[in-house]
Amino acid sequence: MSKVYLLDCTLRDGGYVNSWRFGEEAIKGFSRKIAMTGIELYEVGFLKGDEYDPDCSIFPDVESFKNVIEPKNERMLYVGMLDMSAPVPISRIPAYDGTSIDVIRVIFKKDKLDEAFEYCKKIMELGYKVSVNFVSTDLYSDDEFIAGIRKFNEIKPYAIAIVDTFGLIKRKQFLRLCYIADNSMHPDVILSYHAHNNLQQAFGNAEALVEMNLKRDISIDACVFGMGRGAGNLNLELFADYMNENYNTDYRIEPMLEIMDEYLNDIFKEKFWGYSLPLYLSATAGVHPNYAIYLAERNTLTVKSFNEILGTIPKDMKERFSRENAEKVYKEYQEKYVDDRECIERLSKELAGKTVVMLAPGKSLNTCSDMVNAYIEKIKTTGVSVIAVNCIASEYEPEYLFSSNMRRFSKMQGQTNAKCIITSNMKEATQSDYVFNFSSYSLREPEIIDNAGLMMIKILCACGVKKVAIAGMDGYSADYSNDYYDKSLEFDYSKEASYRNALISEKLSELSKQIEIEFITETEYWKC
DSSP: OOOEEEEEOTTTTGGGTTTTBOOHHHHHHHHHHHHTTTOSEEEEEEEOSSSOOTTBSEESSTGGGHHHHOSOOTTSEEEEEEETTSOOOGGGSOOOOSSSOSEEEEEEOGGGHHHHHHHHHHHHHTTOEEEEEETTGGGSOHHHHHHHHHHHHTTOOSEEEEEOTTSOOOHHHHHHHHHHHHHHSOTTSEEEEEOOOTTSOHHHHHHHHHHTOOSSOEEEEEBGGGOOSTTOOOBHHHHHHHHHHHHOOOOOSHHHHHHIIIIIHHHHHHSOOSOOHHHHHHHHHTOOHHHHHHHHHHOOOOHHHHHHHHHHSOHHHHSSOOHHHHHHHHHHHHOOOOOOHHHHHHHHHHHTTOEEEEEOOBTHHHHTHHHHHHHHHHTGGGOEEEEEESSOOGGGOOSEEEESOHHHHHHHTTSOOSEEEEETTOTTOSOOSEEEOHHHHOOSSGGGTTOHHHHHHHHHHHTTOOEEEEESOOOOOSSGGGSBSSGGGOOOOGGGHHHHHHHHHHHHHHHTTTSEEEESSOOSGGGO
16 A cells, blocks of 8 residues: 555644634644654644734744744655735745655645646745645546645645635545546655545545555545534544554654643633534535534524525535625524514504513523512503513513524424514524514624514514513623523623624614613613
């Protein structure tokens, strides 16, 4: 069998998890330990940007790599990755002298192939080994892939890589791409494989490539601990162990475990990576995984809705993620218009002349229940209606339940005798008494577009209610476990708590010009 090389890309591809901020000492320590493992290639980080930060595995020029790899291990090649969507000026890449990185991996999308070819040619002329990485290889037609390979054969790069950008290439398709590449590449060029693990195909595909017994050398990308955005990458420690057991290699696993323990475990606890349902759905829909991450962060969708939204993403937007596109698709899905004039008229009559007590799912709904019930009892003689928002709150006997979140409502429908007020985005709801048009009451700001408390207040304004007294709308905190009265409702907004509190506070201030707002329980919103 030809030679099989392992390439570690933890500090580069794994760096998407923590914005590449591993810390200077961790990066240097990682470099020392990975050199002890016996792997053949070590990708130190990205070659991009304009400023060097010693705490990040991003390097604006070839010279800055020296800070974290000296002294170099002679048995290992040091690698940097360059993205043709924003390549550094060629002037930052001096002639190769062996003191910095040895290999430059160039990633490019289909429309940048010709530009990448010229850039790679210049890098090779400077003396570096070059790996040519076809981003989203599965999106190339056979003819396009073969033509691209043959073009690069003209300069005979060090390696050509099949890249499973969306983590959706299954074994049958993968082997087909491998055969196409192997039959088209110059015989002296290494065939590389870079996996993402959305469908848990990374190990099986890498194993299949090794077992093909090609005449050419191959290399397999992996990360210690499988570190990587979303579903993560192929685990270096697992694949190295597989190679030791089956092909008489002698990779040292212990330094990899030490890396996990000393440098990665704390990151993993804070920023989980691994198999996830959203990333699985993004892979099956053939869209950029960041769409799934964005939608998961909304925490408003059932699996069915999640899948439906991914399926509506236009073909020309699937590969290229932007937050603006994600917000547009999400909003369009949510804004399925319904004529709610009859609902406004009915609810207006039922609430006429009453103070509305709105119960939000903050922790104070439990801790201050005596005070809230006392308030409700006190104003009963003058007229009161109790509306629970995204919670059943059975201890208060609400007359109405409002939700704009299908994921939460699915757990509550059928569990309450309260009249159900929902918004038109909740197409799967089987229990409703009033359906209000989502876009009429949603917010302009994407972060709080479907905040249920604010939407309910806007509906009350539309119904002519003069006063709303609020309990349990406490605000977000740095410790999200203290934000909700019911653990099943918890969602982590801790990292943007202050920002969300400020946005909601501003909206409450605006709404207070249309309706009198009183807080029964303490809230962060009046403090912003």
